[in-house]
Amino acid sequence: xxxxxxxxxxxxxxxxxxxxxxxxxxxxxxxxxxxxxxxxxxxxxxxxxxxxxxxxxxxxxxxxxxxxxxxxxxxxxxxxxxxxxxxxxxxxxxxxxxxxxxxxxxxxxxxxxxxxxxxxxxxxxxxxxxxxxxxxxxxxxxxxxxxxxxxxxxxxxxxxxxxxxxxxxxxxxxxxxxxxxxxxxxxxxxxxxxxxxxxxxxxxxxxxxxxxxxxxxxxxxxxxxxxxxxxxxxxxxxxxxxxxxxxxxxxxxxxxxxxxxxxxxxxxxxxxxxxxxxxxxxxxxxxxxxxxxxxxxxxxxxxxxxxxxxxxxxxxxxxxxxxxxxxxxxxxxxxxxxxxxxxxxxxxxxxxxxxxxxxxxxxxxxxxxxxxxxxxxxxxxxxxxxxxxxxxxxxxxxxxxxxxxxxxxxxxxxxxxxxxxxxxxxxxxxxxxxxxxxxxxxxxxxxxxxxxxxxxxxxxxxxxxxxxxxxxxxxxxxxxxxxxxxxxxxxxxxxxxxxxxxxxxxxxxxxxxxxxxxxxxxxxxxxxxxxxxxxxxxxxxxxxxxxxxxxxxxxxxxxxxxxxxxxxxxxxxxxxxxx
Numbered sequence: 001x002x003x004x005x006x007x008x009x010x011x012x013x014x015x016x017x018x019x020x021x022x023x024x025x026x027x028x029x030x031x032x033x034x035x036x037x038x039x040x041x042x043x044x045x046x047x048x049x050x051x052x053x054x055x056x057x058x059x060x061x062x063x064x065x066x067x068x069x070x071x072x073x074x075x076x077x078x079x080x081x082x083x084x085x086x087x088x089x090x091x092x093x094x095x096x097x098x099x100x101x102x103x104x105x106x107x108x109x110x111x112x113x114x115x116x117x118x119x120x121x122x123x124x125x126x127x128x129x130x131x132x133x134x135x136x137x138x139x140x141x142x143x144x145x146x147x148x149x150x151x152x153x154x155x156x157x158x159x160x161x162x163x164x165x166x167x168x169x170x171x172x173x174x175x176x177x178x179x180x181x182x183x184x185x186x187x188x189x190x191x192x193x194x195x196x197x198x199x200x201x202x203x204x205x206x207x208x209x210x211x212x213x214x215x216x217x218x219x220x221x222x223x224x225x226x227x228x229x230x231x232x233x234x235x236x237x238x239x240x241x242x243x244x245x246x247x248x249x250x251x252x253x254x255x256x257x258x259x260x261x262x263x264x265x266x267x268x269x270x271x272x273x274x275x276x277x278x279x280x281x282x283x284x285x286x287x288x289x290x291x292x293x294x295x296x297x298x299x300x301x302x303x304x305x306x307x308x309x310x311x312x313x314x315x316x317x318x319x320x321x322x323x324x325x326x327x328x329x330x331x332x333x334x335x336x337x338x339x340x341x342x343x344x345x346x347x348x349x350x351x352x353x354x355x356x357x358x359x360x361x362x363x364x365x366x367x368x369x370x371x372x373x374x375x376x377x378x379x380x381x382x383x384x385x386x387x388x389x390x391x392x393x394x395x396x397x398x399x400x401x402x403x404x405x406x407x408x409x410x411x412x413x414x415x416x417x418x419x420x421x422x423x424x425x426x427x428x429x430x431x432x433x434x435x436x437x438x439x440x441x442x443x444x445x446x447x448x449x450x451x452x453x454x455x456x457x458x459x460x461x462x463x464x465x466x467x468x469x470x471x472x473x474x475x476x477x478x479x480x481x482x483x484x485x486x487x488x489x490x491x492x493x494x495x496x497x498x499x500x501x502x503x504x505x506x507x508x509x510x511x512x513x514x515x516x517x518x519x520x521x522x523x524x525x526x527x528x529x530x531x532x533x534x535x536x537x538x539x540x541x542x543x544x545x546x547x548x549x550x551x552x553x554x555x556x557x558x559x560x561x562x563x564x565x566x567x568x569x570x571x572x573x574x575x576x577x578x579x
Contacts, residue, residue, distance in 0.1 A: 028052070030059040032432040035066045036460050039507055040425050042392065042414045044072045069510055071527070072411045073403075078510055079546045088114045095122035101135055102514060106542040108143050113543065117151035120144070120158050127157070128164035136170050137517040137561050139539045142486045145179035149186055174565075175486055178206040185210025198222050198235055201568060202485035208242035219243075223254050233263035234483065234569030240269035245276040252280070256287040264299060264496060265481065265569060267291070271303030280311045288312070292319050297331035299497045305338040324349070329360040330499050337364040342372045350382065356391040356418060357503040363525065366397050380405070387412045393505040393528045420468075421504060427464035431456035438463055439555070439579040440470060442491075444480075445572040450560045451579070452520050452536075454552035459509040462522055462530060462551050467578055469502060469532055475576040480567055487541060489564050490523055491573060492533035498523070501531025508549050515544040518554035518561055538564050 028051040038045045044067055047055070055063065068078040082090050091114060095107035104122045111119035123140075144162065148154065154162075165171055177196055181203060183189040193214045197203050207215060219242060226236035240258055243251045251273075258270035274280060274288060292304050292315065301323055308316035316338060323335035324343060336349075343349055353362050366386065369379045386398035395412040402409040417425060431438070438454040456463045469475065474494070481497050482490035494500045507528050515521065515537055521544060523533035530549060537544075538561060544550075554560035 028054045028059075030055060030063045030066075032062070032435065032457070032460070033429055035062050036425070036428050036432045038066050039069055039509065040414070040417075040428070040461065042070050042072070042396075042412075042507070044070050044075065065511070069508065073407070078512070082110075083542075083546060086110050086114065088116050092116060092118050092121065095119070098122050101133075101138055102516070102540075105138055105140075105143070105540050106514075108140075108147065109540070109542050112143055112146045112150060115150045117153075119147040119150060120152045120154060123158050123161060124155055125157070126161040128160050131161060131164035131168045131170065134165060134168075134170060135517070137539070137557055139172055139175050139486060139517075140165070141172060141175035141179045142539070145182050148183065148188060172565075174200060174202050178202040178485070181206040182209055185214065194218070195222060198226070198231055198239075200485075201234060201238060201483055204235060204238040204242070205485055208238065212244040212246075215242075216244075216248075220250050220254065227254065227257050227261065227266075232568050232570060233261070233266050236261065236263070236266045237269045237569055240266065240273055243273050245278075247277060247279060247281070249281060252277075252284045256284050259287050259291050263570065267300060268303050268497065271300065271307050274307040275303065275310050277310075280307075285311055289315060297323060297326045297328050299330060299495050299499055301331050302334035302337070305334055309338055327352075329358050330495070332358070332361040333364045336361055336368055339368065339372070342369075342374065346382075350385070354389065356505075359391045359394055359505055359529075360500070362386070362389065362391065362394045363397060363529070366394075366401055370401075388415075390415050390418075391505060392507070393526075396528055397526070418504065420502075423468060424461065424464050424506070427468060428456075428460040431464055431467075432460040437552070438467060440466065441575075441577045441579055442475075443574045443577070444563075444567065445574060448563050448566075450536075450563055451555040452552050453555050454520065458511055458513060459549050459551045461507055462509055462549050465502075465506045465530070465532075466534065466551065470576045470578050473575075474502065474532060475573050478573050480569060480571040480573065482535075483567055483569050483571075485565070486539045488535040488537050489567050490533060490535040492523070492531075494532065498533070501533065504531065506530035509551075510546050510549055512546055513550045515541040515548075515550060516553075518557045518564075519544075519550055520552045520554070522549040522551060524548055536564055 028047065030045065034045070045063065064076060067075045077084060082094065088111070091107055091110045095111060095118065098104040098107050107122040108119050111122065140162065180189060181196065184191040185193045193210060195203060195207055195218060219239065223236065223239040225231060226239055236258065240255060243255065255270045255273045258266050261267055274284060280288065288307050288311070292308060295301065295304060305316055305320055308319055320335045320338045323331050326332050326335070353365065366383065369382060380402060383398045383402050387395050389395050389398070392414050395415065399409060399412050435457045438456060440452045440454055442450050442452070454463045454466065475492060478491065478493065479496040480489060480491045481493050482488070490498065505528060508524070508530060517537055517539050519537045521535055522530040523535055524530055534551070536554060
């Protein structure tokens with residue numbers, strides 16, 4: 001682990017901040033309640049050196065974590081170097097030193113991301129007897145295939161351990177089958193590249209990774225059946241994503257048909273396919289113009305604009321101008337992101353974005369100011385105005401862009417909270433005082449239930465937000481928009497895509513808690529952009545540690561994780577209840 005800052009360094013750090021801590025009652029303290037208040041206000045707390053030195057060790061650690069989470073200038077880094085900036089040399093050394101399953105998996109994972117041919121060194125000292133103590137849900141089938149495809153060699157010791165793992169009942173046939181399909185498609189194992197079960201996303205994801213030529217005929221046949229209703233919408237979406245980014249009349253015809261699908265994510269996948277192509281067939285361009293003519297906003301807007309911008313720029317200009325009048329933040333953000341130049345009345349647009357619920361549009365506007373090549377004084381003046389926006393995250397984004405050119409830019413203050421934000425803050429303070437786990441039950445269609453144990457001792461603000469959303473019925477009736485086998489299941493979008501939120505943002509509460517199988521985290525699009533969308537990992541995901549707020553984990557993983565593995569895109573959430 002990274003050593004903590006020395007005491008003099010920590011003294012110097014906190015002395016640099018200007019906000020005084022609450023007066024101590026019986027000696028210096030920094031309680032969980034103090035942490036919530038400071039992290040909500042995004043004000044780094046300050047202690048005189050003598051008070052800091054008198055803090056109990058737990059309070060000092062809590063203070064340091066709060067400073068790391070706020071992230072104001074001079075704050076200590078949360079991530080140790082091997083997670084913040086992973087390198088092959090460091091992780092190869094850590095792989096050789098790894099002893100626990102967690103450390104071994106993490107080293108294997110990062111070496112795979114770095115495409116090291118030494119990734120399997122993390123497993124080479126294991127023996128068949130170690131299979132008995134290996135965690136049942138820490139799956140190695142996918143990582144092993146990735147390592148082999150990156151040039152690693154499975155030694156006899158690694159093969160013996162994997163065989164023992166399967167004999168112990170800790171192997172997953174579906175994960176193993178998907179890994180085998182990847183190997184066959186890559187020419188690393190013998191066999192015909194055949195789709196074993198197109199209803200399973202694990203197989204479809206493995207299938208899509210292979211070259212187009214050996215799977216083309218079967219792929220088009222499967223997509224034809226899927227669009228006719230023979231497969232679930234998630235399968236049709238994946239098959240559209242697996243089409244080649246090169247012209248293919250048969251594939252284009254099927255993508256045109258997909259634009260008439262009743263399922264939103266299928267239509268979005270077809271639009272994404274058109275945007276990837278270098279040119280469109282005449283029938284496809286006509287279909288694209290038809291869907292644009294009857295779509296006046298919403299989640300499809302972004303895909304329509306991207307495809308039109310690629311293949312009919314004049315149409316994109318006209319369509320985007322129409323969307324600029326929308327009051328929907330997702331529609332407006334799509335229009336802003338597409339604009340090749342600033343709108344004629346930029347000031348009017350800025351004024352329309354001056355409310356918390358418009359953050360999605362603000363998030364794309366601020367970086368667009370540079371892309372539009374505004375004169376630097378004008379750009380910086382506009383950014384400076386956003387330091388007073390009613391949404392904290394908009395202020396943070398403006399500060400970040402300003403500080404790139406002027407590191408002396410003052411750290412922004414937090415805006416006055418709205419009524420809903422006050423409720424979240426009050427609930428977070430209550431949870432911080434109690435420190436007790438919160439149980440949240442998700443009921444999916446077909447009677448499937450998963451209970452989450454949310455931890456307010458680690459993330460009280462985000463747990464409070466989820467509790468209040470659940471009590472409002474925010475999640476009820478929504479669909480699961482994202483399933484990535486052997487990685488995550490994501491939910492909480494108000495429009496059943498991976499877009500949108502509750503109309504406000506929530507502060508990040510990052511920690512070094514490991515993202516093992518069954519971890520619950522907040523979906524983000526940048527720092528302090530949490531809202532209503534959260535995910536549950538279906539295998540370990542070490543790269544998420546310290547980058548996404550971890551709020552808890554599933555209860556009874558032996559039951560919960562197989563249920564999560566069985567979900568597909570479009571699964572209905574019947575209810576989310578706080579128990």
